[in-house]
Amino acid sequence: MTTAKTYKTVKVEREEGITWVILNRPEKRNAMNPQLHYDMLDVIVELETDDETRVLVLTGAGDSWCAGQDLREFFRALDDKPAERRRAGWASQEWRWRRLFTFPKPTIAMVNGYCFGGAFTPLIACDFAVAAEDAIFGLSEINWGIFPGGLVSRVLADAMCYRDAVYYILTGDPFDGKKAAEMKLVNFAVPRAKLREETIKLAKKLMEKNPQTLRAAKEVYKLCRTMDYAQAEDYMAAKGTALRATDPEKGREEGTKQFLDEKKYRPGLGAYQRRAK
């Protein structure tokens, strides 16, 4: 099913709980121009509260995932338009990092081809990344006279080891999906023909879990990383209380009942049987 709303640069398709958000400028290898940033911001805000969306997959039309910022329309065309640059820059950071990083449902970057420069921000913001083995990644900024800016250099520090990050920032060498998996920049890489199928498999596994707990689990892990120990301890205690109070399917009670009283499953080996899906 396709959403009723249409966008100039993004396609949104819904199918059995998975919402496919497809960057859609294949003729420009899905480079991000200001319009794409505005479209994506609207898409993400809409999907945050869309009941049909249980897992979001971010991918690209054609053979490219995303060729980074649009050098013509995002950079050169806005050089002498400070107001527009600020607006587009804000939208760009807002969807690629702030909203995507803590999107209330699980997110998967399905990297079907080129992934360059500014595309690393949404890549790393997503909870999971799955790549085609022959997808090409690159921190190409050095090759055209800049460094990985926006938030790229910062988010790299979360997702790549120090040696690898500095190597690729300074050389700009491209690397493939297999290498990305070896470095754990993506969870795994598969032959391109299996990419969609493997992504769906991961999405289905996530849809078996309690959505409220999934949301809390990702928020707790992602936000605690930059807290000190006292803040993290307090935040987690408060979040645990909030989760118990607001979880509509009372997962904690249900899980313990099924394990301790009904002896129906082993929490160490799988999820409890959800009644209210």
Ligand code: COA
């Ligand atoms: N910004 C603006 N336009 C881009 C773009 C970008 N980041 N990436 C690709 N395009 C455009 C090209 O200018 C070209 O437009 P045209 O048909 O109007 O001339 C079109 O997309 C196709 O690109 P082309 O280079 O012919 O395709 P390719 O398949 O041979 O190569 C790439 C694809 C992605 C390897 C190559 O386009 C590239 O190196 N792009 C820049 C990537 C980059 O450094 N991004 C970092 C930005 S932060």
